[in-house]
Amino acid sequence: MRKRAPWALAGLVAGLGGLATAYLTAAWLGLRGNPVTDVAELVIRLTPGAVAEDAISRLGHHDKPLLVTGVLVGAMLLFAVFGILARWSAAAGAGGFVALGVVGLIADQSQFGAPATGILPILVGVLTWLALLNVVTGPLRPRPFRDEMDVHRRYLLVAAGVGVGSAVVGLLGWKVGGHRRAVDAARGALDLPGVTDPGPPPGVEVGLDGIAVWQTPSNRFYRIDTSLSPPAISPGDWSVRIHGMVEREITLSYADLLKRPRRESWLTLNCVSNPVGGDLISNAWWSGVHLKDLLEEAGVRQGADAVKQTSDDGWTCGTPLSAMLDDRGAMLAYAMNGQPLPIEHGFPVRTLVPGLYGYVSACKWVRDIEVTTFDSFTAYWTDRGWSPLGPVKLASRIDVPGNGHHVPAGQVRVGGLAWQQHTGISAVEVQLDGGGWQPATIASRNLTDSWVQWVATVDASAGAHRLACRAVNDDGQVQTAVRADPVPNGATGWHTISFTAD
């Protein structure tokens, strides 16, 4: 057969077949990812920090499926090219697949703490590629005494057979990939006696439709992950080690944590890459163990000023030691809104430190807590240009009316949120069309670690308007108008929206 298309298709069929067997192998070994997500994560690791954080903040987590799809489509194009290469020389086609296998191997083994077993899926995949390329292109290679019709039929039969076989193997991988489902089931079966979910305290909501609900439901809590497949860890397999500049190293299992005095509190978590007016911020009720108690038990040595935290997926952050030793209530949390942590939010255990952005403190799937000095290490985001220290900045946001919305002219109710965890909000003010600042009514402000809702009424005549808001914290400091980008330590500036009254 002289045409290119059947060769391209042969390459594609062989390629997808190898991905299917690699995927099944990875699932069977219970690995966190597979060669496709490995390569996608390599792309993330090689992306400059500002670009990566910008993509995450702009696209939320929609960029992850997009990236995986991109890697898959790229691979499929290469498969087709390798098929066409095989038309000229079987060795050239095979060489293409082997080269791609090497890329997969690098992507996999350059992951933090990558198990050596991660090599197996790639090996299986490459062998499958070579075997299938040979099988599917077999009928296309000229042989004496074979007419075109016969070649065509044989080719289609083989290609279809391999395609169906791959689909079956892929499905099998999906079924076997029950590791995550098994952890989900173990999570669902957990009974955490005494863990509560009190619901929002009275008076924290101002009762204006359109403002973000005060207690964020767990499934709507914002998410920032650098990994594409969150680690699925059985509580029984989890432990955390507290070590470094301490008198006594401590290792705690999940059961150990549950036995300790339980601390529960409201805490708003936000991301340093949240732009002014953005929604990378949520509020929940958390249960866990105070880190202060654990660190005091371990006995922190003189000279330490930092805590390096490492997660199961190799993410790292550096937290000021003082923020874990003072009375702010930094904790190892095992429950969120009365339930075991969702897998995406760090199951079985994560760290939370009131008053610090997530990137320097809120380590999910935390495994290692090392008391050390800031001089001696760098972490995931500080390696990418973000500041070592990340105290939360004073900020506020308008939720109602939405930017660009129309409202009836006259007395217009406006509202939103304000926050500076660990410091607290004492007042919020709004400004219509650059006029004077008028006070908003803020809801209960007894909880310094949670955001506060606020509401105000402005007098808006028919026409276009601009509305700004600013907060005042419990130290009397007024939120700055100076605009700063999220990089390197958080955005500042007043949130301003446009609306039309008619």
Ligand SMILES: Nc1nc2c(c(=O)[nH]1)N[C@H]1C(S)=C(S)[C@@H](COP(=O)(O)O)O[C@H]1N2
């Ligand atoms: N292991 C791990 N922990 C992590 C991150 C991560 O990518 N991996 N992201 C951090 C960042 S930047 C933030 S803002 C918070 C977000 O936590 P959430 O996804 O539960 O909202 O987790 C922090 N902890």
Ligand SMILES: [Mo]
């Ligand atoms: Mo973040």
